[in-house]
Amino acid sequence: xxxxxxxxxxxxxxxxxxxxxxxxxxxxxxxxxxxxxxxxxxxxxxxxxxxxxxxxxxxxxxxxxxxxxxxxxxxxxxxxxxxxxxxxxxxxxxxxxxxxxxxxxxxxxxxxxxxxxxxxxxxxxxxxxxxxxxxxxxxxxxxxxxxxxxxxxxxxxxxxxxxxxxxxxxxxxxxxxxxxxxxxxxxxxxxxxxxxxxxxxxxxxxxxxxxxxxxxxxxxxxxxxxxxxxxxxxxxxxxxxxxxxxxxxxxxxxxxxxxxxxxxxxxxxxxxxxxxxxxxxxxxxxxxxxxxxxxxxxxxxxxxxxxxxxxxx
Ligand SMILES: NC(=O)C1=CN([C@@H]2O[C@H](COP(=O)(O)OP(=O)(O)OC[C@H]3O[C@@H](n4cnc5c(N)ncnc54)[C@H](O)[C@@H]3O)[C@@H](O)[C@H]2O)C=CC1
Ligand SMILES: O=C(O)CCC(=O)C(=O)O
Numbered sequence: 439x440x441x442x443x444x445x446x447x448x449x450x451x452x453x454x455x456x457x458x459x460x461x462x463x464x465x466x467x468x469x470x471x472x473x474x475x476x477x478x479x480x481x482x483x484x485x486x487x488x489x490x491x492x493x494x495x496x497x498x499x500x501x502x503x504x505x506x507x508x509x510x511x512x513x514x515x516x517x518x519x520x521x522x523x524x525x526x527x528x529x530x531x532x533x534x535x536x537x538x539x540x541x542x543x544x545x546x547x548x549x550x551x552x553x554x555x556x557x558x559x560x561x562x563x564x565x566x567x568x569x570x571x572x573x574x575x576x577x578x579x580x581x582x583x584x585x586x587x588x589x590x591x592x593x594x595x596x597x598x599x600x601x602x603x604x605x606x607x608x609x610x611x612x613x614x615x616x617x618x619x620x621x622x623x624x625x626x627x628x629x630x631x632x633x634x635x636x637x638x639x640x641x642x643x644x645x646x647x648x649x650x651x652x653x654x655x656x657x658x659x660x661x662x663x664x665x666x667x668x669x670x671x672x673x674x675x676x677x678x679x680x681x682x683x684x685x686x687x688x689x690x691x692x693x694x695x696x697x698x699x700x701x702x703x704x705x706x707x708x709x710x711x712x713x714x715x716x717x718x719x720x721x722x723x724x725x726x727x728x729x730x731x732x733x734x735x736x737x738x739x740x741x742x743x744x745x746x747x748x749x750x751x
Contacts, residue, residue, distance in 0.1 A: 443486035536588035578629025581636025638665035
């Protein structure tokens with residue numbers, strides 16, 4: 439039996455049904471997931487948390503397949519210890535996320551959502567919507583992997599200076615994209631727009647905190663379409679309230695969906711979107727096939743094509 443924790447395109451169900459019965463749980467609580475995972479051979483997961491408790495409750499689990507890139511909602515360490523494959527779908531959504539990031543940059547720098555709100559409310563207060571031109575400004579990309587590199591490529595027509603920080607990518611890669619490699623402090627100091635494209639893990643949780651937000655220009659904007667917890671929420675709130683940061687565009691929240699009372703969403707200089715950077719028809723159709731194909735491979739005794747862990751034999 440395989441479990442799916444959120445609704446899946448029909449094509450995915452069809453592929454999974456070739457190797458067994460499929461049970462769709464719609465956004466299960468931890469309690470339900472711990473119970474349902476006991477007899478599952480495979481689990482396909484979008485946002486549900488596959489914790490140590492879940493993994494330890496499972497008796498037959500062979501693969502936890504992430505419908506996306508970031509595996510921060512899966513306890514990969516415990517899965518690895520127990521010989522369970524964890525897979526993801528790298529790079530397939532990178533172009534859509536990069537396109538969306540460019541959209542967020544334009545939206546926040548040019549106050550597009552506020553303009554839309556004004557005109558729908560029958561208002562015409564153009565002077566309150568003075569934006570920032572991108573030409574000649576500096577874009578700072580933190581995390582220069584699949585998405586970060588595509589953001590650099592897609593923004594090139596805007597004639598910005600592009601700098602990036604990523605301690606794990608070779609210098610040649612930055613040269614190839616015409617991007618300056620800098621350290622994090624330099625990036626925070628010099629960027630007019632800072633955009634995050636790195637995974638959430640022990641090293642990156644809270645990477646952008648009080649100290650870092652005190653370095654940024656007060657005219658700068660922060661874009662977060664990576665993971666919320668990379669930025670310390672209360673440090674960000676203070677920076678925005680005290681106008682030490684001009685604005686932020688955020689696609690990811692610590693509790694999704696966020697409460698309508700989330701203090702970040704109450705701020706006029708914050709744009710929020712409901713985790714939709716990868717939500718294009720093209721991406722969703724490709725992801726579902728890749729994620730389910732790896733489930734089939736593992737249940738047929740083969741090695742998956744997109745493992746994020748390894749299993750000692
Ligand atoms: N909002 C959304 O819908 C989506 C969000 N994401 C998030 O974006 C993240 C990045 O995705 P990809 O670019 O596809 O992943 P990727 O693995 O291709 O690139 C991530 C880059 O971050 C770098 N990195 C790791 N630790 C770092 C650190 N401490 N400082 C600076 N750089 C660091 C890595 O070296 C790598 O080059 C994902 O992990 C996921 O959390 C991904 C897809 C959709
Ligand atoms: O759109 C989705 O399903 C999740 C995208 C995401 O956050 C990821 O790929 O890590």
